[in-house]
Amino acid sequence: MPVIQAENLSKVFHIPQKDPGVAGAVKALFRPRFQPKVAVDDVSFQVAEGEVVGYIGVNGAGKSTTIKMLTGILVPSGGQVRILGRDPHRERVANARDIGVVFGQRTQLWWDLALTESLGMVARIYDVPPTRYRQLLDQFAEILELKDLLHVPIRTMSLGQKMRAELAATLIHEPKIVYLDEPTIGLDLIVKERIREFIQQQNREQGTTVILTTHDLGDIETLCRRVLIIDAGKLIYDGPLSLIKERFGKFREITFDTASPVTTFTLPTGAEVVAAEERKLVLRFDRTRATASQVAASLMNQLEVVDFSLAEPDLANIIKHIYQGALREDGGRRTEDGGRKAEDGRPELQASLGR
Amino acid sequence: MPRYVSLYSLFLRQRLKILMEYRVNFFIGAVSTLIEQTAGLLTVWVVMQRIPLLNGWTYEELLLVYGLLALSKSLTYLFADNLWTVGREYIRTGGFDRFLVRPVDPLFHLLADRFDHQGLGHLIIGGILVSTASARLGITWDLPHLLYLVVAVLSGGLIFIGLNLITCVSAFWIMDSVPVTRVVFDMNEFAKYPLSMYNRGVQFVLTWLVPYGFASFYPANYLLGRDVGVLVWLGPAVAVTLLLIGYRLWLFGLRHYASTGS
Known part of the structure; x- marks a missing residue:
């Protein structure tokens, strides 16, 4: 059974419209107007246990909105989500025990507390047994090189240190699914390497399912065998990394x-x-x-x-092409099994956009 | 339930630890509460110097009303202060998302995330006012009176919290709910004085719409042996009703939570 099931998932936001100036503000107060904005449009996919899936797209393409629906933060406007068979919004607490989430630059740790205290609190919130907690703490401190940071308050840490601490906090309750929203943003190469290794190891040894959004193709190339590409709210590619080059390059x-x-x-x-x-x-x-x-x-x-x-062509250039809408012009919505070749050997690109 | 109690005490311990790290802040907070309370009391004192009886209430009786309100108010400061700033500090910054992915009720998590020590100032001053006023008024603290006081203060506190909960839900739509909460919360100023001195309209509002009267005037009547009928017993029911309405609204707001970009 897939651990993540998204069926025809949509999210529409209603953005308040305001004319400029005081008059506009007053008008908006009495007659508010809303502009619907479709952030995610009829997205369907499934993820099996133990997969590491890269979820990519330009800023504003709908990545974070999708992640927020999968984690139960947002209620979908249409379609449905099942995480380990549950509705993540209705069964919030049960779902929360099985997932871990890293939100890019926002830390879940307490700014003024030393790292061990913060991690201890997270462990208590997730009811991690004390002996297990100590085991994991030792293990994470080793791999993520946190030993010297354990008694340092988060507010004095560098970005890279914070992100390593954040990962430890996110995985301390051994979640079955981990959502990583830009975990390597702004980090130097060494730290990126560490973080990738850590994610890989968790996936290999614990069978953790990982959904990763990133702008860093290095993350994708080292971690993900499968990639989802979202553009303007629509899923335009779902398949192995290796086929992107072949299909779109x-x-x-x-x-x-x-x-x-x-x-x-x-x-x-x-x-x-x-x-x-x-x-x-x-x-x-x-x-x-x-x-x-x-x-x-x-x-x-x-x-x-x-x-x-x-x-x-290198992957970066292809992705850039995809982002720039090259695929939209081709009208291509790609799926793993949709690669029927046309007579001239040209991959069939007229697939099912807006089916 | 035991899990929530132990989690709350864990949060509280860490909060206090952080408070101690910022001793200057702690000190300034304590002093500002004292000044605020003293100024409020000074007004009552000045008024009572000129007119010894206000609508048939003596100075000491007014202090009792005032003290009961301060005690009730201290509870919302101590345990529910985050209802004020859920929009500004959590929804706007995206921090609220974190509460939604933890295996804990998000409202509990929000409340447990803050302990406003300024509430201690209100608690202490309220305590002093109630005990001195009752001593001078000859109120004997036998078990029924003591029990009544505890229930009344708890209900009063929950009425404050319930009203703040109802108004803070607007943050899910307008982001910053402070102005909305402020408008309703500030009406508690009226409840520093006996409701009987106001006209019927104001009395109705403070009894049935924003029922701060149950946090001061009605319990004071009971303790003073004055008669306002069934109203002196309604505090707990009013508090529970407000909390239920507030929690339903909160859940409704949560469904409409739109998070922030990125």
């Missing part, structure tokens, strides 16, 4: 070094200029419309090419 970049300065030439079909320097030309082509050899051959016929290289 339809552009290749090819770089030519030429013997003499490039003056004029005819662009090969399906290609466009990315950069042109005196003896260097970078072209981008759509690999569904042209092959590398076609582009290279066409150019070599026109110019004297000394050297050329072909670049695989």
Whole structure:
């Protein structure tokens, strides 16, 4: 049975509209107007026990709103959520025992208390047996390198120290599901590494299910085999990380070094200029419309090419493309099993947007 | 229930620990409460210098009314002060989300998250006023009177808390509920004096709409042996009713909680 089930999940906010100035404020007081804003639009997915799922999208795409519905903070406007078979809002307390949540930069620890005291309080709130608590505390202090911080108040900690402390607090009751909302934001590489290792270890050893929202593709690449992409409230991709490149990375970049300065030439079909320097030309082509050899051959016929290289698109660029709405233009809503190939070998992109 | 009691004491201990860390704050808070209370009492004293009897009430009897109100009010300061700032300090900052993902009732968590030591000032002053006034008035503290006092103060405190709970729910829509709470809360000023000196309209409001009368005037009548009929016994029922309405509204607000961006 899946531990997380979201079915046709929607959330509509009613944003109060106000005209500028005092007159506007007075008017809003007597005749409030609300503009509906669809933050999450008909999102469905399931997560099995022990999965680590990356949930990505631009700011305002609906990531946090989805997480808040999964955790029971927000009541969905439509559709339904089941977490371990429960409605997380109606059965709030029971649900809360089984989940852990990290909210980006907001700490759940008490600002003025020493870390051990804060962790002790969290453990009491979650009824962690004292012996188990001490075991976990030792273990977490070791992995997250918190030993020297145990008697330090949270308010004096650096961002990286705070986040490590936060993770310890979030996992001290051994939740079955952990929601991490941007756990590595603003942290240096070393701390990021530590945190990723810790998450990996919890997943491996405890079978913890992890939902991770992030803007850091390193997090996704090291932790997640499955990725959900949300854009403008709609789920536009749900599948393995490896397939994103294959499906959406339809552009290749090819770089030519030429013997003499490039003056004029005819662009090969399906290609466009990315950069042109005196003896260097970078072209981008759509690999569904042209092959590398076609582009290279066409150019070599026109110019004297000394050297050329072909670049695989990196994930960051693909994601950027997705964010910029490239997929929306294609009308593509991708699912894991939706990758039917068309005759020309081009992945079928006309899927079921707004079905 | 035992779990909530032990959690509350845990929270309280940590709060006190933090308070002790900020001794200056603690001191300033205590002094400001004293000044506030002294100023209030001074007004009563000045008035009573000129007119020895106010609507048939003596100075000592007024002190009793005033003291009972201070005792009731101290409970809301001590145990429910976060109802004032749930919008400003928790909903606006996003901190409220945390309460919703913990295995504890969110309202309990909100209340347990603060202990306003200024309430101690109100408690002490209220205690002094009630005991000196009753000594001068010759009220004997036998068991029934003592029991009545405890129940009356508890009910009075819960009436304050219930009204603040009802008004604070507006924070789920307007974010900052302080102005709404303030309008209702400040009506307790009227209850520092005997309700009988006001016209019928004001009496009705302070008895049935914002029933602060049950936190001062009605119990004072009982203790002084004056007769206002069944009203001297209604305090607990009024308090429970307000709390039930408040909690239903709170749950309704929670369903409409929109959280903050990000």
